[in-house]
Amino acid sequence: MNLSRFIARRYFFSGKNTSAVNIISGISVLGYAVGSFALLVLLSALNGFERIIFKTYENYYPDLKAQPASGKVFSIDNKKMQAIAGITGVEKTALVLEENAILQYGDNQVVATVKGVDKTWPSVVKTDSLLVAGTPVFENKNRTPFAWLAEGLVYKLAVNNSNNAITIMAPRRESVGVAQMEMNEDNIGVSAVIRAGEEQDNKLIAVPIAFAQELFERDGFASAIEIKVKQGADAGQIKKGIQKIAGSEMIVLNRYEQNRAVYKMFNTEKWVSFSLMAFVLLLISFNLLGSLSMLVLEKKNDIKLLSHIGMRLKSIQAVFFREGLLVAMAGTFAGLLLGLILVLAQQKFGIITTQSTISAVYPVVLKATDFVFILGLCGLLGISSAIYPALKSVQSL
DSSP, rough: OOOOOOOHHHHHHOOOOOOHHHHHOOOOOOHHHHHHHHHHHHHHHHHHHHEEEEEEEHSSOOOOEEEEEESSSSSSSHHHHHHHHHHEEEEEEEEEEEEEEEETTTTTTEEEEEEETTTTTTHTTTTTHHEEEEOOOSSSSTOOOOOEEEEHHHHHHOOOOOOEEEEEEETTTTTOTTTTOEEEEEEEEEEEOOOOOOOTTTEEEEEEHHHHHHHTTTTTEEEEEEEEEOOSHHHHHHHHHHHHOOOOEEEEEEHHHHHHHHHHHHHHHHHHHHHHHHHHHHHHHHHHHHHHHHHHHHHHHHHHHHTTTTHHHHHHHHHHHHHHHHHHHHHHHHHHHHHHHHHHHHHOOOOOOOOOSSOOOOOOOOOOHHHHHHHHHHHHHHHHHHHHHHHHHHTOO
């Protein structure tokens, strides 16, 4: 039997002595429990909001996107397009052309992003998840072009169902200066209303790429190639293959890189929240440091007795070191267990809901990495708090 471990457990589990040391140790256990509980619930809630926020990004943004390294457009090379489409793991590719233009409906005008897309684009992104209303077609049987309008633009332009033809105006490329600017102008009907995420919802209108090329005088040009990767395929390797074919004139971006600012902002918020809770746990660890220091003073006679019967100094130090770890880990595991129960209950029963006009269940998602982070943090703080009292315990011998 490991004697230092046995003695540490006796100090920790003994219920006969209700001294101030035991009370402070109990407070330390409670502090670690509350801290780890709050940290797990907080991270799970942030994970839930992250999943909801980026779910829309997953629907609208492609797995990979190749765009010019400089400038806005590139000349379409059919050989390169075929080579990219032939890469193992590539399911679909689509050419797109994006430019800003003025939309007018009745007396309402807004500046919007016109996105010209080819016929394969609905297969590259999850258009079924984007659809809010209407029939998602870009052409009818008579080859008449139609547009998909973002939900935010529908409200800005006050588009109704009785006459939904929208006028799109874009400056001619030969125009010189604002005073002499000439405009290309064309009308297009709206066949569907889509929700493409907060960033795109107030500015996006998707149209056939031929319509956009004519409007912007960009015949034979595109602004990006959007690529869908087959399920289970290695997106990283496919990205390298596309980059090799596209050359240095193009850059290939994954979904994270297409939304780098949003991902970075959310991850920063998550780490700031984690750091604040970690600071609270650091303050709690000082309570553990104090309780262990008082325990050393209280057990002076026990320390002398153990030394006299031949127990090594390192083993005596190990008693108080293990005591500190027991306090930290007992509180941590208790808090994680309670947090796990609450998060699972929230997932199953939706106990906590928002207080807005439309009631919705707060989203929570458990991640194994969160458990590892919390255990590692609490373990590190417990070790740090136990080192000094453990070393101090044998100085009087």
